[in-house]
Amino acid sequence: MNNFGRNLALWVIIIVLLLLLFNVFQPGGSQHASQQLAYSDFVSDVDHGSVRSVVIQNQNISGTLKDGTSFETYAPFDPGLVSHLTAKDVEVTAKPLDPDGSPLLRYVLNYLPILMMFGVGFLIFRQMQSGSGRAMGFGKSRARLLTEKQGRVTFEDVAGIDEAKGELQEIVEFLKDPQKFTRLGGKIPKGALLVGPPGTGKTLLARAIAGEANVPFFTISGSDFVEMFVGVGASRVRDMFEQGKKSAPCIIFIDEIDAVGRHRGAGLGGGNDEREQTLNQMLVEMDGFESNEGVILIAATNRPDVLDPALLRPGRFDRQVVVPNPDVSGRERILRVHMRKVPLASDVDPKVIARGTPGFSGADLANLVNEAALLAARLGKRTVAMLEFENAKDKVLMGAERRSLVMSDDEKRMTAYHEGGHALCAILTPLCDPVHKATIIPRGRALGLVMSLPEGDRYSKSKAKCLAELILAMGGRAAEEIIFGADNVCTGASADIKAATDQARRMITEWGMSEKLGMIAYGDNGQEVFLGHSVTQNKNVSEQTAREIDAEIKALIDNAYRTAHALLLSHIDDLHRLANALLEYETLSGDEIRRVLRGEKIERIVVDDLAPDSRRASVPATPPRPSGGAGTGDFGPAPAPG
Template sequence: MKEIKPPKKPLIYYYVVILIVVMLLNTFLFPAILRHSIKEVDYGTFLSMVDQGKVKQVQIEDDYITFSPKSGDVVYKTGTMNDPELVNRLHKANVNFSKVIPKESSPLINFFWTWVAPILIFMAIGQWLTKRMQTRMMGGGNGFSFGKSNAKVYVESETGITFNDVAGQDEAKEALQEIVDYLHNSKKYVDIGANIPKGALLVGPPGTGKTLLAKAVAGESKVPFFSMSGSEFVEMFVGMGAARVRDLFKQAKAKAPCIVFIDEIDAIGKSRNSSMAGGNDEREQTLNQLLTEMDGFEPDKGIVILAATNRPETLDKALLRPGRFDRRVPVELPDLAGRESILRVHARKVKLADDIDFNVIARATSGASGADLANIINEAALRAVRLGRNKVKQNDLEESVETVIAGYQRKNAVISMKDKLTIAYHEIGHALVAAKQSHSAPIHKITIIPRTSGALGYTMQVDEKETILMTKEQALDKITTYMGGRAAEEIIFKTITSGASNDIEQATKIARSMVTRFGMSDEFDMMALETVNNPYLGGDTTLLVSAETASKVDVEVLRIIKTCHQNAKMILQNNIDKLHELTKYLLEKETITGVEFMDILSGKELELI
């Protein structure tokens, strides 16, 4: 049954309750406490203490007498009597005394301090709390100040990041360095008649360092740096986004020269063609205001707009025209040298052993982003701590690569010997097929230890050199290698299992790309059959052909996969003895290196330890 929660009471309810409690305390409790601090005695005791010289000071009022003893902090109180001799007694005992003349207090003043003042105080507290809540929820002090941009302003000393902290993006740094230099030395650009770009758009996959580059610009420029996310402009109130854009540029103009950075600009910069009917929604108003503001200042004002996105194809064309975002700065996945330099940057604060080889790790992480590489360094440091070491070793880095790719080892997983044998033949099938082909990457590691990602085992291949292009032969060899695991199951066990599901998926993707995008099919030659919608987020594709041609594409893809499958079975049947020998060795050790694999394949006999 769904729990039904009672509705929350309005804030004024709690104000009224607190106000009543304070009034009751003011009326009953506080006077009672004051009364308990004064000790009441009879008039005879008062006279006895005066005669004995114990009284220090006396105050006589109309209804009572208060007096203080010479020793102690207690104040005594007694009632008044018709005693004409009291003044003589006090003179005789050398007591200081005085007559208190009562002041007539106004009933209005008493009413004010007792009732009106507490109400005003709590009303002021309520207004302050309401203002704080509006500030947090709506970004403004009250209902008429929602348009504050709330942009974070950084200076060099606050970011602590410079271009030295950004690695693997030399081209992007060079393009942004020109902007920083213009902000420092604008005169040499003005003298030659050059105008610095108004805006620069940082484009690339997630995790490649777009935001880090913007922070590095803040550290290098030494000018005010306004940072804001695109999603912060658009909220529930109509017109707030446009107002925030106006306020942001108003602040920027007041502090020029400066840099304005808008992260994830696609939140407000999507093409207006994609809007709903009518098109006059809040996001479109915000975009229109941004376009107007970017046209509203001259290049020599010293205001530079930086923006970051991983969905450039969705941005409005008006936003990308010259005069707005003049320069597009690609921030792509790093190459081999870039990955190695990124690893070194993130390893500065980590204690490393002397034999660390970052090149090996860089070659094993092809396609990794800067964020992935930072995570690998951190995982290696955590592993070293878990094992009780104070330095990171090479095997920590290698294990962290596998952790990021395939997850942690499932050391307590219970796998039957039959399934373990099937997994071993499956992985050796991959490795043996790859080793017997001329266009496959060398084997780096084979393991049958299950991982938390769901992999029951895997074969890792690492290219010796960075490759940018993929030939048709390399693509076919990749598909054939993926088919090696299923082929080994068919040859040895005369059956098939579900363990090849990921292999089938990856092989199908490559075969389909060969036909539809790479022009590697004789059937369709160089005809474009599909297009990539978003190269930075998932790479979703859209077919450009008719249903009849799509059916022919499926037939051609199936032909490629079947051919590679048969080739994989042929390779394994021709090397059946090595398949058995390598599987037996892997089954005993559970994890073997590429060197061990190649030694056995070349005929060396290795002892089981």
Template sequence: MTENNDQNKSPYQKGKNGNSMLKPPKFNAYWVYGLIAVAFIALNLLNIGQKPQETSWQKVKNDMIRNSDVERIVVIRNLLAVNVYLKQESLDKYPALFESSFDSPSKAGPHYTFPIGSIEQFADQLESAQEGVSELNRIEPEYTTQENYFGDFIGWILPFALIIGIWFYVFRRMSKGAGGGSGGGNIFNVGKSKAKVFDKESNISINFKDVAGLAEAKQEVEEIVEFLKHPQRYTKLGGKIPKGALLVGPPGTGKTLLAKAVAGEANVPFFSMSGSDFVEMFVGVGASRVRDLFKQAKEKSPCIVFIDEIDAIGRARGKNPNMGSNDERENTLNQLLTEMDGFDTNSGVIILAATNRADILDRALMRAGRFDRQIHVELPDLNERREIFGVHLRPLKLDPNLDKEFLAKQTPGFSGADIANVCNESALIAARKKKEIIEKQDFLDAIDRIIGGLEKKNKIISLQEKKTIAYHEAGHATISWILEHAHPLVKVTIVPRGKALGAAWYLPEERSITTKEQMLDEMCSALGGRAAEEIIFAKISTGAQNDLEKVTKQAMAMVSIFGMSEKVGNVSYYDSSGQSDYGFSKPYSEKTAELIDSEIKILIEKSYKRAKQVLLDNMSKHKKLAELLLEREVIFSEDLEAIFGKRKFGEPQGLGEKKIIPIPESKSTTNDSENQTV
């Protein structure tokens, strides 16, 4: 895609013989005005042309007046200068006058000029220089005033021109910021749409082949393109073409990429803009831009209009934080609702929109007839991740033995954007190590860095802190290996990364639903670090802060959302519509709140006691694992298998080969030890 854009923007074009030549710049009428102004100013300021030669009064008096070569003397009052006219028969005596053909004076004169101090003083000097000269040969000075019309004009108009120029520049810049690209750059077009139009000449290189995974979503979007390409296939049976489709999913899953593929595949105009482009500081601008957008779309129908991040203007009305105020977003939404399915019809215009906050959108926007379809773009599964890796690995120089299946298994829960980041980060790591190809280890390092952060080898950790961290992480690893539903362990490290002093990497099972037993096992595993500290050192630390936060949220969800508490019952206080986001009251009474709190505490306490019992039953193996972790700083599932034996409930799939990480000379420290889950 980058190469195509560069070709489109290249300043070169091919001639008839195939050779590259520079494109001629486009003609602009302002260039002519500019050249004329520059030439006019240059001619006047530089005073190019025939002009008298500079001289002095002494030379005029001693050489010209004494030899009777002067015909006239003209005194210019306002310039305090004197022009000297020579007799025509005396011009041959002064050959230096006409040596230069560029700025020599005319033969008619004036031939010389010189400045004077005052007119009275010059009159006395001229009178004394002509003493004894007869009346017939005496030269009487002439007095005149020379007007400089150009200088006066420039002096009068220049200040106004500067003020108008500065005002026009500032006004143009402000109107461009307010009016957008299609508005022509002035304040009168502030209400014009800022949508970018892509058509057949745009040469968009992305198509559906570049979109890996997302099979169901891609099928839905491909059908929209077919609606526009072959509408009669669907309308001949009496059906109506859908008016809109909403792409919903977490960030980075490929919603905008799907829209780009539609723009590349469809042979119809494609309008693209963001939801925030409608929002403006001026009242009514958003609604005006919506009207202009649909006006342009109707003129070019059939076409597709894509609005990215539509939640910027599509938030449910009456539920905004700025209560009681006139909300410009509501006016924009009202106009959008009217344009999408109002009194006027929009035949041939299909609306595509994308958001990751579908729960806060207005119900009127989500109804059939506006957005007829909701296309869910979820996080990719194992097979889809393998396809996504296949797309992003194309431009990389890889080890021939690298397995995409292995990489897909190592990245559960990763979005398409995360996978692209892994591929790019692995290339940077390999280049940093001065490798010629990217190997498996580089990808593993990239995954570790993205999940846990950069290794911090400069901070100093005391021996007691290091021992506490080792037993804490060994507690997590021990319980996760023994319990049936806990996530299989991949790697444990006490090398600090990011904000974590230690971390454990797990490979969670990809499942659609989770049982109560699975959630309890996960809670027990998360509390293994705190339980290990209490058992081994008879005291606890702040290292379990992240674990406690995770466990508390999970227990709260079990009781108040999933109905997994016998005393609270099969009730859920979760509001999926988002209507209670800005409410001040809880959906349950104070008595129920106390019951929920007590049930959450009971769940956590039971999981904690269970974690302590598991560690006590496996005390020797737990200590052996912690000592090995202190020695190596990084251990893998193979090391746990050597200590605990094979896992009874199935082996984790897709585990990497054991990698040897040298023990750093110094370690870093932070406040908390986090339990990281891949």
């Protein structure tokens, strides 16, 4: 019998015993049981003077004999019965007939409050015996044990982060064969902290460790420890490690540990008592007087800068494993993993897609494959072709096409020259990334976009590269002023101006690329800080220095604008050809743009997109990077997606 059956039987027995006791000590419960008398015997007892008292309820008669015996009888219609009883000195009491004549109903009504009371007690007892999340389970850990029913994950399912897997391979070997290390004096690591941008596969990597080692894997979020009651989180930490010790060797994975592991004493009012008590208990459990042998704690965060230093020291988190965005070879392997369940056409090349997606994380690549499969299914195709991957990449980065947006001819012409200015500046400036695509079809929040293709993964930028990107940003506004005049420029360059200003400010205040201001890091002059209960402005620079920073920013942007203006004026015929081609075709690939500038004719194969077997010669899939747009287009190096 399980625990629930035993508890239920115990409570049934307790309720029955209490009902019997209640019945015994009820008024009249200690008297003798009433006997049934025939009416003739009752009349005979009355004639002999043996009856002391009677209670008459309609034709039901109950009473007591002089020897104390209780009796009950049923009288026929006898008008002279009361006179006969009074003549024999019998005490007569008359009562009306109860409306609820059923004895069972009387018992139910009498004992219903007691039954309800014990029912409520039984529910409370069940909640006390159940796990966390119930009325009395505040201090229980919310860690969930993942089994093979949820799907076993191994290192074969994790690609693109070979260095991180190599760091964690030792933990797997420790769990498989601890004697291999302990006989040389080695100790099993207490914990490993996975650090990296969102979507890089930190959670998947932790599950792969458990799958490779074939040990229990408990997972919990950092926010599951924090409650409104002080001490609840610390109790959950203790219970979590108790569960781990019962299942040792095992792995406990805490996702988003920064929710509970923030630096103590930080924030308004000196910190949070509940969160700090939870963190203190975690520190003690990881490296206190009581050892938790065989329990390995793995945590993940994308904000290691806010974690408490005591949490990061050796002995608690012995390993800090960086899980970065994958490089081109890593992206190819990740794509191959996600393409296993997708029927691919013969023209799909993961290497080309990987070269065209710099900065993509593993989650971004999984989303890319899924979007391509959805696009192919929407068109009724049986396989996913390279064209679907190209369109899916555009949709992920720029948003869906808004062909329903009706633009006037003047707005289309303005947008075409704006995007043509961006594309022409990118081609004429040697350090700009090659142009991949230009479009005047509204996508997302932009009315048009120009995308650049980095020739490879880039991890740093030179000052000359930054200046070239400023020229690219100013190309759209410069083209508008040249063609339509200074008084007719539109708001399409707002995002370009904002992005250029941000990059110029970073060049001066963070990257030390100003000869006048030197290699000094100037912080944000408008940052708000809390002092007690008041808010003040953090003045990291003087007013004079702030004016010099603004002047340097303006000088950089003005020089970039003048350079872009001169480039476009000297190639005005190319600008007209490019804008007219955009008006005619709406979208041009990088090869088509260069063909237009050479004066060659563009040839396209017209196919029916709805035909499952239709094929179109596609441009090699490359990573569209917004470099300018009318309306709200972006420019410059796109941040890593996700």
